[in-house]
Amino acid sequence: MIFAALGLVALIAVAVRAAGGDQVSSLHHLYLLPALWAALARGVTGGCLVGLVAGLVQALSIFPLIERAGPSWSAVDGIVSLSTPLTLGLTVGRLVDQSRGRGAQLDALLDIQRTLAGEGTLGQRLAVVAELTRRALGVHRVRLVLEAGGADRVAASAPAEFCPAAVPPTAAATPCRRLMLPLDAGRGPAGALIAERDGDLSAATRGMAGALALHLSLAIENARLTERQRHFAHELEEKVAGATRRLRELDQAKNEFLTVASHELRTPLTALQGFSELLLTRDVPPERARRYLGHVHTESKRLGRIVGDLLDLSRIESGRGPELQRVPLDLGEIIEANLEIFASQHPRHHFDWSGMGSAPPLCADRDAVDRMLKNLLSNAIKYSPRGGRVRVGTGVASDKPGMVELSVEDDGVGIAADALPRIFDPYVRISNPETAAAPGLGLGLSLVRGLAHAHGGSIEVESLPGKGSRFRVLLPA
């Protein structure tokens, strides 16, 4: 195109010469046309080049006139005339470059916004943005360097560079200019935009790079916020799903509890009703009546224990906790008494107590400790085979200073690892074909945990399916 404009200059020169254009005349204005054309097509470079050539061509006719006529208004007129194409080419070319730059900038900004709002990781999107920025600026390389994200930012885990790799390395014959601009959206620099060009970076490119850097920093900040929101939304969704699943499980557990509780409550009630009815309606011999009354007493105690457990659990769940009366206890005495009772009731099980005679002093609620031990022993017997071994241990917790531990270990069916987090929840009974027939409301372990917490202690469990379980209650000394 520039060659065509230069050809036009030559044609005009011939035409002006043929028309006797040695005199300064309006014909010289024709030289403006190729300069204007080149400026519109190629900006400053084209406009200046063709304007310069047009001026030089005009000079061939104007300088001799000036030489002959000497300094005069006509000479000034001639100099203005020959400098006009260059001035016009420069001015129009700059305007064209500016308007093209603005257009490219707007297009690039739209593309950048669209890219940053798109799919993919932030790193992938920034790589595309770097390429778009490179094209918009008309430079050879663009780097987007982002700092490592702070705690409140979602960003690359390490300082990251995003550099389009399509551009070959620069030739050493041409110096490389770099322009580095901070990406600051008002919260401090989040990185830098680095534009590299072989040759010079024009003022228009510098200005455009500054504007793009500002928009880029805002867009990147927005993209980070969006990513953060997505991240939080995902987390929230997972939490809600987890909570919903948990509520469903609890609902199911409560339904199961109601079924089991009805059964567990009805059994002693049936016995109480049956034996009391026999005693009221029939003439029963004293020995048999005594035996019936014994059954009534046992079942009423069982009923009382169930109701007591329910009341305690209700208090614990409501946040009030059981009423504790802390007194110095002889833990060995409690263990010994319970082992004696359980051994008499379950003669086929073997009971070991490793800490006999060396139980540490403990200040706790006697009834609560007794109930915790009973529940743990009851579970150990319930979930271990006949002839199984139940080991009770006590002592100062070596890993928890200031705590006394009470442990019950069995070699029963054990608990699956995924069920372990739920076994202390109320109303939960882990489904297991081997233990399905075992009676229980699913309150025991929950109650033990509640009582331990009420003392300021805790409960831990270790279990292997098929090998057995070990529960360890830790209470403050």
Add this chain to the structure above:
Amino acid sequence: MRLLAHRLETERSASLAALAGQLGLVAGLTTLGCALGVAGDSLAGPGSSLGHAFASGSVHAGFLSAGWILAFHGRGGWQGPALRGAGALLVASLAAGLSPVGAVAYLLVPLVVSRDAIGWTARLEWIGWRAPRELRAPFVGVASGVFLGIHLLFAASLMLGYPVAVPDGRRYLAAVAYDIGANAVTAEWLFRGAVFSALWRRWSFWPAAAASTGLALLRYLLDPALPQTAELVAGAMFYTLLLGLGCCALRAWSGSLLPGYLATVAFFAAYRILLV
């Protein structure tokens, strides 16, 4: 941020003092060559042109050597190529002084310089010792030089009344050979190659082009062979200015010294028609 780890400039210059010392040595030798040439002409009496030829060859040898020094950043390795180039220039100058036909020897100078430069291509790429990035660049260079030369001829004939005529063939070819082997080579090698490239790396295009063209103008102003009438000096400055800026633009655009060299040769080929 790994900003500083990328593409660092590893071509470090020798110390400024060492560089100045080397350039001073070349300047001293050039001055000595000029003095010997003038003294030789004085001793030989009128009609002798060998002394003048030797002085002219010394000046161009100095320019060429200075170009090698700057191209090598003042570090070692420039001495051999500079000596060979200077030797070729002095021999060509003396041969041209003896007879216009001897000016053919000037054509050896670009070959000698090219032979040495080819061995150092990687090290000399930064001054533009490489092929142009675009195939049309040499043609654009020739067209620019031709345009300026024709403009000069028209302007000179229209304004100053110099007739444009076909000159004496042998003298004309000798002058063109001088431009091909000495004038254009040293101008491109030193002013557009070493000086402009070094300044362009530190400044932007226009200051670097202005400074290197200013030095080239100074070289022509101080040239005793240039006619000293006011209008000729003004015209020479005008065209040298345009030629210098144009060659800088060609060097920057094409990445190579070749288009500027061709433009210079084409321009001076036209100029010789006028002055010879």
